[in-house]
Amino acid sequence: MSAPNTTIDAIYKTDALIAEDIDAYLETHQHKSLLRFITCGSVDDGKSTLIGRLLYDSKMIFEDQLEALQSDSKRVGTQGQDIDFALLVDGLAAEREQGITIDVAYRFFATEKRKFIVADCPGHEQYTRNMVTGASTADLAVILIDARKGVLVQTRRHSYLAKLIGIKNIVLAVNKMDLIGYSQATYEAIVADYMSFAASIGIDHFTAIPISGFKGDNITANSPNTPWYHGAPLIEHLETVEIDLVSDQAKPLRMPVQWVNRPNLDFRGFSGLIATGSVKPGDAIRVLPSGKTSTVSKIVTLDKELDEAVAGQSVTICFADEIDCSRGDVIAAADAPPEVSNQFESTIVWLDDDPLHVGRAYWLKLGTQLVSATVQEPKYTVNVNTMEHLAAKTLELNAIGVVELATDKPIVFEAYADNRALGGFILIDKITNRTVGAGMLHFSLRRAQNVHWQPTDITREAHAGLKNQKPCVLWFTGLSGSGKSTIANEVEKQLNLMNRHTFLLDGDNVRHGLNKDLGFTEADRIENIRRVGEVAKLMADAGLIVLTAFISPFRAEREMVRKMLPEGEFIEIFVDTPLEVAEARDVKGLYKKARSGALKNFTGIDSPYEAPENPEIRVNTVEMTVQEAAEHIIKQILPLK
Template structure:
């Protein structure tokens, strides 16, 4: 998802332009229910970190008088809500990325929409984040969309959360209200696996506890938001610590003397002269060189865009994956994924869509909805279909072998999107998981292009042939009037077809199929 998830990253040039030499870069997002103050908080962070230029500030003052919702005061949300529809409705619709830095750290932040209709945009912003700021309106407490956003960031691997209880001024900066909200939230998300939840009472509009300590909360002794963001140590991305995986994006053939395979290292480290294996074909070869625009490298690690050349002429194309020779990763024609369904039309069993994992794609059939998630309790329940913004574990069968792995170990080969083949609309995003039950059956593609389970050949076909032999005998009788000739022809036909059926039955051996083709993705 990866095709969807990786595209959420800002341009590499933008990242490099942030603050060369900074000690670290933090990706985070703001999320929560609609009107909880996400855009206002981000605008205030930009203002308090001196990231707003004088001409931008003058434009903000003009826009605040025209579009603002804060009376005569500056509406800091307008610094990030730039679409005309956003300003007219006073809500965030699209993901807004902003880049700023302080003396201690650089930041890339995604301001995501809170409206349920735009949950898909929120998920896009969460896909690249290392930390989530989840806002709660102090007047309203934990809402269903708060729970949904918390579940989505957890599903996408975010383990560090800042719970920003906003609009504390509207509840008189009450410590009791604040304490009740953080207890409710911690109880609600206890099963989501967050490693860190830091709670901060704020008023984003006035800057209380955003970049400086507020005199309105003498009962609060924790960090202010900006100080915490500058110093927090987030969990390291897992991709660098696992085996070498390299999805091929492009075959680079500028002239007759060079053939390389371009892409981004998804996980692990690759070194020159290292033995590797090409998937799904399984061919073995070695890395000859690691080529970049700045010259050859001896090694490349997760996140680096490089071109690899190989020592032998092997068949490699876009969608293939180059892995370490001893890697246990194997292609499969079935995959289990936790999906967020993102369109109004329901997902149903038997539906056929286009699945994209890494740089590869295949036709995918929904073989089973294993269970859906109740967004209020996060408990599993049975479901026969999925509606918009619902989440479920789904088993997919593919019409060809694709390489995928658990999202927890590789965020490129563990991420997928589902695309409607008629409209080319992205209808779902998901993360690959180990199969919760029995693996889905092996699949093959029928002439009509739909995915169907393979059926046992052999006796069924033999029975048809025996009936055909009987019909043939009757035709001989009708044409020649000779019973003896008809009997000889029919017996010969039956014998031949029984032998064929027996041979095919023995070769098929019911219940046994090739493990590499039949098993769901395992980690």
């Protein structure tokens, strides 16, 4: 009976040793620093192959993965014992079929000295938006160049974006050296060419390494094929490059609030990731944008209280006083708060197939803050090849432009160069919910600080009371020829007979004066409605019942005007007339011109009309006369006080 017991004891001892080894391994890796980096460059420069090689050489591939990789390599045509390392990263079926990278692929690996998260970014220009996504959190960028092709357009574009996004560590990896016979002269010519370009965009330092991702030259060890190269191999450089974390901790405290932690009535804290600085119990803090102050009573995590928390930690901070603080606010050092503003200069990288609609309201998300924002016509766009500043009316896909933008309420920010967390934002289309742009705030515009709202003693309520009516905006929308102006005119006549104070803003009339400088492009239509909305708001403030008769084809702009007014004062009236009926009327002969091609950007023909989804009032001019439609509208809006 002793033998089995001895065997069991040996198994237990072996399991214990294995457990100790695992614990020791995890403990060692837990305290390693983490480097996030991206690989980018032009199409087929070997980015995916390089990452696959790094994973393979760092022994981060399981046996079954290696077998599948070898099998896939044979299937796609790799000969002999060679492995197509790109297949480790190109996970999408479309990527494998085309032999290109489409999406950003994130991979984790580790060496004895450091942990890494690497993002493999697509090289095609149409997927530049994916590269921006991968670069947004990176500490280092590996810019790959095919040694046979040299510096290309995408090399320049990705380098410029890396600089723009604030990546300070750049590695120039001249790849496929094996295909040019490891020529030192070719390598040095490429480095010199890149150095000239880098200097022009403000990259004053980069590390150049000649490599072959496929053959493994200068990846984990110096290659005998490049005896003239005396620098470190790529992996050694990645292990030893300095990450600028200390400076973040030395900056003043900034913590965007993600949520209010209230598990019970006895606890109320504010949770988030500390972007910069450090905080201790007893520190004075300021909550922005309100400006309320308090002191920190305690700092907690999931399982313990902390004596101090620093940049990079996710914590819950409790205050000594009951002050208002919610998601989107920023907890900052009381004596060194960030700025608050609502107008900015910024650089935007446009990421959507549809161009920027100047004047249209988009959602702007900066950290945990979400506000409505409008973008003005670009000051200029940047040609990444020549660094020229080019005039532009809008931003197309992948364009990089400097613009002014305004938010509907003040936000807490810092210049992107000083703080990524409070300076980097995305723009989201309100209708489609697509992310359409990524931007970097530079500074607040002086007019945002110098122009203030002047309070007046006579309120809008007083204006309305004097007229004995409730102000509102009756917003008539519909196709050209639907009957908007005719019905609006009839409604105003009936309101006038009821002794109501009104004013009618008609689309054609407004274009004779206020908007005579605007055409009928999509951008001009947006600006047309924005101006009319501002005028209608002022008239409603004066206590009037305002009627507007405009095609106003886009839901986003009608919604923009709705948000200008107090709840319940914007009444959308859809004059619902089928296109064929409106075209048959063709009172002004516009449809005929549009059909012949003589009139461009005509709504319903070659420019879209987005019908209201939930209008307050709908009138059908096929079923109703003008008189009946007017009476129906007035019944719906009564009582007027």
